[in-house]
Each structure stands twice: as structure tokens, then as C-alpha cells.
Amino acid sequence: MSLSTDRLTDYLKKEGILVEETDVIRNRDAVLEEIADACRRSGRDPKEVTLIAVSKTKPEEMIRTLYAAGTRDFGENYVQELDGKIADLPDDIRWHMIGHLQRNKVRYVVGRTAMIHSVDSLRLAEEISKESVKKNVISRVLIEVNVAQEENKFGFRLDEVKPFLQQAGTLPGIRFCGLMTSAPYTTNPEDNREYFRALKKLEIDINRSGIDNIQMDVLSMGMTCDYTVAVEEGATCVRVGTAIFGARDYSTR
Numbered sequence: 213m214s215l216s217t218d219r220l221t222d223y224l225k226k227e228g229i230l231v232e233e234t235d236v237i238r239n240r241d242a243v244l245e246e247i248a249d250a251c252r253r254s255g256r257d258p259k260e261v262t263l264i265a266v267s268k269t270k271p272e273e274m275i276r277t278l279y280a281a282g283t284r285d286f287g288e289n290y291v292q293e294l295d296g297k298i299a300d301l302p303d304d305i306r307w308h309m310i311g312h313l314q315r316n317k318v319r320y321v322v323g324r325t326a327m328i329h330s331v332d333s334l335r336l337a338e339e340i341s342k343e344s345v346k347k348n349v350i351s352r353v354l355i356e357v358n359v360a361q362e363e364n365k366f367g368f369r370l371d372e373v374k375p376f377l378q379q380a381g382t383l384p385g386i387r388f389c390g391l392m393t394s395a396p397y398t399t400n401p402e403d404n405r406e407y408f409r410a411l412k413k414l415e416i417d418i419n420r421s422g423i424d425n426i427q428m429d430v431l432s433m434g435m436t437c438d439y440t441v442a443v444e445e446g447a448t449c450v451r452v453g454t455a456i457f458g459a460r461d462y463s464t465r
């Protein structure tokens with residue numbers, strides 16, 4: 213007996229076998245569409261916006277599926293998980309470290325990631341600098357800003373960023389490419405517009421003030437709950453997990 217591809221797919225889906233594989237691609241494409249729409253609304257070029265597929269807690273198979281369908285930018289939060297995935301998956305993936313980074317784990321990340329989004333202290337910046345010089349690489353990093361001043365989140369306050377850059381801006385081996393924030397979880401993305409606007413304003417302010425010739429052009433903001441508004445407000449990277457991979461299960465961690 214031979215089945216047409218469609219009927220085979222239907223059969224496998226009914227058996228719960230193929231669901232995830234095909235869905236992640238469809239989900240990603242829907243997110244890309246939403247990004248393009250948000251760009252149209254705000255007069256931006258969709259090429260300015262990188263979708264980072266946040267794959268933390270998700271199996272390597274799902275990453276391979278998206279990779280085969282063209283995605284190269286993936287975001288991870290946990291160093292140990294990132295370490296394993298880097299070892300197993302294709303070399304041309306651009307890995308983004310988006311979670312809180314402890315200084316004693318810096319060596320696993322420097323030289324192996326496209327960008328570290330979560331620089332949240334001078335001591336961490338110094339450690340990244342030291343390790344980068346040792347490995348003879350330039351680490352591209354973002355400064356994490358807790359714009360909404362949430363108790364449970366890492367990151368500088370808005371008013372701490374310029375003084376930080378005045379101290380850290382000349383560290384060797386490290387390039388401050390821009391700013392990152394995680395806005396509060398919300399069911400109404402409009403609630404977070406003010407935070408994204410504030411981060412964009414800070415970027416403009418920093419670029420005008422000419423601190424050690426620092427010029428920033430990366431704004432990493434927007435997650436599943438609010439990425440369309442983040443794009444309207446100038447995001448150049450959005451970090452989307454749930455809308456692509458489905459809800460995360462932390463019960464096994």
C-alpha cells in the first residue's frame with residue numbers, strides 16, 4: 213500500500229508523531245508575518261529585525277527542524293543546556309545567550325556565541341573582557357536594562373547605563389552593541405509600549421553623547437506577549453519562544 217504525502221502526514225499527525233515538526237515551521241512563519249506587518253505599520257524594513265527563536269528547554273529535534281527551514285538565530289538561557297546544544301548542532305547556528313550569566317560560566321559562552329544579551333554588572337563585563345582577551349576574540353554584548361524596575365529581574369536601571377558605559381566602555385575584547393530588556397509579562401502588549409520607547413530613547417541618548425566612541429545599533433526587546441509592539445518601537449532583535457515552540461515544561465528540570 214502506498215499513501216500520498218498528504219495522507220501520510222495526516223495519519224502521522226493523528227498518531228501524534230509529526231505534530232511538532234510541522235507546527236514549529238508554521239508557527240515561525242506566522243511570527244515572521246506579524247513582524248513584517250508591524251514593520252509596515254511603522255515604516256520599517258523587515259530586514260532590520262532578526263527573529264531569535266528561543267529554544268530553551270526544547271529538544272534538539274525541534275531546532276533541527278527550524279534549521280532545515282532556514283532559521284539560524286537561536287536563543288538559550290542556561291549555560292549547560294547551551295553547551296550541549298552547541299556541541300550537537302550545526303556550526304553555522306548563531307547562538308544568543310539571553311539568560312542571566314554567572315561569572316564562573318563565562319568561559320563556556322565566550323567565543324561560542326554570536327551575542328551575549330545579558331550583561332548586568334561591571335564584574336560580569338570584566339570577566340567577559342578577560343576571557344575574550346585570553347581567547348583572542350571580540351565578544352559582542354548587550355546591556356540588560358530592567359526598564360520596568362521589576363524586583364525579580366536582573367539588569368541596570370535606565371539611569372545606571374551611561375555611568376556603567378563610562379566605566380566599562382573601554383574594556384578590551386568586548387563590544388557594547390546595544391541594549392536589551394524583558395518587559396513584564398502581559399496579555400495586552402500596549403502595556404509595554406512605554407518601556408520599549410524608553411529603551412529606544414536611551415539608545416539615542418547614548419549614541420549622541422559619544423561615550424568612548426560607543427555607537428549602538430542593536431535593541432533586543434519583545435517576546436511572545438509583546439513583540440509586535442516592540443517592533444513598532446524599534447526592536448532589531450525579538451526573542452520569541454512560546455509562539456514558535458509552544459509552552460515550556462519545567463517540571464523535569
Ligand SMILES: *Cc1c(COP(=O)(O)O)cnc(C)c1O
Nearest residue numbers: 266310394435436451452453454
Ligand atoms: C524565555 C525568554 C524569552 C522567550 O519568552 P517567550 O515568552 O516564550 O517568547 C525571551 N527572552 C528571555 C530573556 C527569556 O528568558
